[in-house]
Amino acid sequence: MNIVDLMNSNGLYLAFLGSAIAAGLAGIGSAIGVGIVGQAAAGVVTEDPSKFGRTLLLQALPGTQGIYGLLIAFLIWTKIGVFGEAVEITMQQGLMFLMVGIPIGLVGFISAIYQGKAAAAGCSIIAKRPEELAKGMVYAAMVETYAVLALLASFLMLNGIRL
Amino acid sequence: MAIVKMKKVSIIALQSEKEQLVKRLQKFGGLHVIDLEEWITEDQNKDLLIDSETDKVNQLEAELSQVKFSYDFISKYDKTKKKMFAQKIQVSEKDYYENLNEKQKTNDIYEQCRAIDTKFAELKNAETKINNLIQQLEPWKSLNTKLDSIKNTRNVNIMLGFILTKYVEEFKDAIYNSGAEVNIEEISTDKENTYILLMNHNSAEDKVSTVQKQFSWTKVAFNDLTGTAEENIARLRNESSSINVEKEELTKKAEKLVQYKEFLEILHDVLANERDKNAVVTNFAKTEKSFIIHGWVPEKQASALTAALQEITDRFWIQYEDPNEDEEFPVLLDNPVVVKPLEMITEQYSLPNSRAIDPNLIMTPFFVMFFGMMVSDAGYGIVLAISTAIALIVLKPQGGMGKMLGLLCLGGISTFIWGAMFGGWFGVNLRPLWFNPLDNPLKMLIFCLILGVIQLYVGIGLQAYKNIRAGKYLDAIFDQGLWYLFLSGLMMMALPQVAVIGKYMAIGGAIGLIATQGRSEKGIIKKLINGVLSLYNVTGFLGDVLSYSRLFALGLATGVIGTVVNAMSSMLGGSFFGNILMVFFMIFGHTFNIAINVLGAYVHSSRLQYVEFFGKFFEGDGKPFVPFRTLSKYTK
The missing domain is CATH 3.30.70.100 (Alpha-Beta Plaits)
Incomplete structure (x- = not known):
């Protein structure tokens, strides 16, 4: 196999790397974020166990980035034929898939952590004024906006790749 | 709009009839009594005396805390299962007040509860001591x-x-x-x-x-x-078991008290209302023989209030006034049934100002539509709508829970509609009624942004309406009209058919804005600079519009996760156990997907209202209308 063939056919690795970045990094971020909220929530619940449900809502918020990451990874896999017939992918196309994973991977990673911090602060709202839960959720959701935009960016990039 | 108009009411009546009148007012339940501090100050009405029934309030508080203690204590031994939405006890008015005379009974129950509680604490103490000693003796058991x-x-x-x-x-x-x-x-x-x-x-x-x-x-x-140690351990074990017997007896005693639970529930409500009745007097002013109340009453109920007082006596003076131009009044919202659940969303942000606009009615179609687009799976919509509708019909929850379920039910219906439009059914893509966003993402994105522009325009329009209502016609033209012109022009430039008109509209709007936005400044240069700077607000508008792209992204998330669930669970299928596992996995996966996406849709639709929509016109900080009325926790 000469170098030209190699360049033309081995894009699959890069596509996998792209999906790994999307699902992996965003997933790590969500794990950290959810963990941060969980710690704060446990503190609130020691004082008043009846607040479990409300804190759980806040804890779920930074979990979405991981889902967005998996979503993009899944779409990449569908496109490169992991579930069905394998598709021939060139190096250039592989690089494109790699880049598709970057927005949601990176932004998901960072934003989930910061959303977790915002939601953890929201837990102290629940501790003192449980009726203001929605405000705490909105603060956390403000952070998520950028993960949503990154998801959109990744999706549109992916949609633009022609095989 | 849907903020109820209020009348300011002043009532003067005789001290001798105060008790009956207050009772009647509580039953009437539509009078918001103004705090005394607001109208008796050092320079106003300072000759009036302040009425109060502090002693009575304190006494009732004490009784109430006894009842609460007994109730909490007894509840621990109540083995009947707690219902999530307990039905309230029906009590006739006569029986209701008769409970007030049951002081002896209340006290008895309280003393019994107290005694059992104390005894329990003692026994527990003794038990701990015994157990500790046994633990210490244990190692020496073999010492003869x-x-x-x-x-x-x-x-x-x-x-x-x-x-x-x-x-x-x-x-x-x-x-x-x-x-x-x-x-x-x-x-x-x-x-x-x-x-x-x-x-x-x-x-x-x-x-x-x-x-x-x-x-x-x-x-x-x-x-x-x-x-010996062993003898001692045996003796202590004996003591411990006799303590257990004693404990069981006490528990039985306590369980016998459970029969009084309902009595205590009624009494709790009766006492709480009595206390309120005596506490409200603190906001009355008095002279030697008369007393004065200032309050707010909804315009429609004004005549009913007069009639209610006339039932008791005709020796009183009452006067209704419209609030002054700049006077704030307490805010009560009145909306159709469909809009009611949305009040929760607005109240979570802030109650609208008494002079502002109640956004609920206008917000409803947007909120519900956005919710549906973000979940956008017809199957999930059916599940959500039917389950919440059943909950609403069977359990008839009141207050916040009812509003929440109502909101989810509306959202579920909308989810069903949008799911059918986009062809998503439990993560399976069927023939869409309109188009599949996955096949044509750009169309979907543009559709979302157009919805955003519509809602933002409505928001700007509401601000203009507020200006017009206040008689500031020029402000409406300069601050909102010119923005309409400018922004519409900019957007039309993107469409080839109307690009030329758009260009002139944008230029005209921009010139208008430069000329007018600095009008509050002094000096021509400052006016111009502020005018030019104001054009930067266009980036804010752009950001607001782009924010609506989340409608697409979140809808995408639901659909794709649903597909992932289906794909993964179908991998399990094949064998008999595999199929069972597959069904479980599907149910679990889809339930999870519904839960996480409904949460997301709720939070993100709220955010679109709060940040993008309310930002254009909303004025919050309204004081809630809190009428003096009969409150009930357990009875009706």
């Missing part, structure tokens, strides 16, 4: 000597104690090597410690105690006990 006979003789010291097991050998060596005359007997060993009976001759006391210190010997003494 009576504990009271272990004491120093004339020449020999006898003692019990323990050291860490790992040092036992060293300890022994050290003592034997010191040359002291000792006898060491290991009684027992547990995970950490070894328990030792140690005898030594008087003469060796110093040597032994040095070694003991070195190995942190802990001395054990059972001063008040007679007999």
Whole structure:
């Protein structure tokens, strides 16, 4: 196999790397974020166990980035034929898939952590004024906006790749 | 819009009829009594005296706390299952007030509860002590000597104690090597410690105690006990079981009290309302023979209020006034049934100002539509709508829970519609009624942004409406009209058919804005600079519009996760157990997907209202309308 063939056919690795970045990094971020909220929530619940449900809502918020990451990874896999017939992918196309994973991977990673911090602060709202839960959720959701935009960016990039 | 118009009402009546009037007012339940501090100040009405029934309020508070204590205590022993939405007890008015005369009964119940509670605490204390002692005695069980006979003789010291097991050998060596005359007997060993009976001759006391210190010997003494350790343990076990018997008896006693639970529930409500009745008086002013109330009443209920007072007496004076131009009044919202659930969303942000616009009615179609687009799966919509509708019909929840379920039900219907439009059914893509966003993402994105522009335009329009209503016509034209022109022009430039008109509209709007936005400044240069700078607001508008792209992204998330669930669970299928596993996985996966996406849709639709929509016109900080009325927790 000469170098030209190699360049033309081995894009699959890069596509996998792209999906790994999307699902992996965003997933790590969500794990950290959810963990941060969980710690704060446990503190609130020691004082008043009846607040479990409300804190759980806040804890779920930074979990979405991981889902967005998996979503993009899944779409990449569908496109490169992991579930069905394998598709021939060139190096250039592989690089494109790699880049598709970057927005949601990176932004998901960072934003989930910061959303977790915002939601953890929201837990102290629940501790003192449980009726203001929605405000705490909105603060956390403000952070998520950028993960949503990154998801959109990744999706549109992916949609633009022609095989 | 849907903020209820209020009348300011002043009532003057006789002290002698106060009690009856207050009772009637509470039953009427539509009068918001104004705090006395707001209208008696150092320069206003300072001749009036302040009415109060503090003693009575305190007494009622005390009784109420007794009832609460008894109720909480009894509830612990109530074995009937707690219902999530308990039905309230029906009580006639006569019976209701008769409960007030049951002071003796209340007190009896309270004393009994108290006594049982105290006794329980004592028993628990005793039990802890016994258990501790048993634990201490346990290691000495194999010691046959009576504990009271272990004491120093004339020449020999006898003692019990323990050291860490790992040092036992060293300890022994050290003592034997010191040359002291000792006898060491290991009684027992547990995970950490070894328990030792140690005898030594008087003469060796110093040597032994040095070694003991070195190995942190802990001395054990059972001063008040007679007999062997084993005998003692048996005796204590006996005591413990008799305590248990006593406890069971007490529990039975407490369980007998459960029959009074309903009585206490009614009493709780009666007392709380009595207390409110006496507490409200604090906001009355009085003279020697009369008293004065200032309050707010909804315009429609004004005549009913007069009629209610006339039922009691005709010796009173009442006057209704419209609020002044700049006077704030308490805010009560009145909306159609479909809009009611949305009030929750607005109230979570802030209650609208009494002079502002109630956004609920206008917000409803947007919120519900956005919710549906973000979940956008017809199957999920059916599940959500039907389950919440059943909950609403069967349980008839009140208050926040009812509003929440109503909101989810509306959202579910909308989800069903949008799911059918986009062709998503439990993660399976069927033929869409309109188009599949996955096939044509750009179309979907543009559709979302157009919805955003519509909602933002409505928001700007509401601000213009507010200006017009306040008579500021020029503000409406300059601040909102010109923005409409400018922004519409910019957007039309993107469409080839109307690009030319758009260009002129944008230029015209921009010139207008530059000319007018600095109008509050002094000096032509400052006016111009502010005018030009105001054009930067277009980036804010752009950001607001782009924010609506989340409608697409979140809808995408639901659909794709649903597909992932289906794909993964179908991998499990095949064999018999595989199929069962597949069904479980599907149900679990889809439930999870519904939950996480409904949460997301709720939060993100709220955010679009709060940040993008409310930002254009909303004025919050309204004071809620809190009428003086009969409140009930358990009764009706």
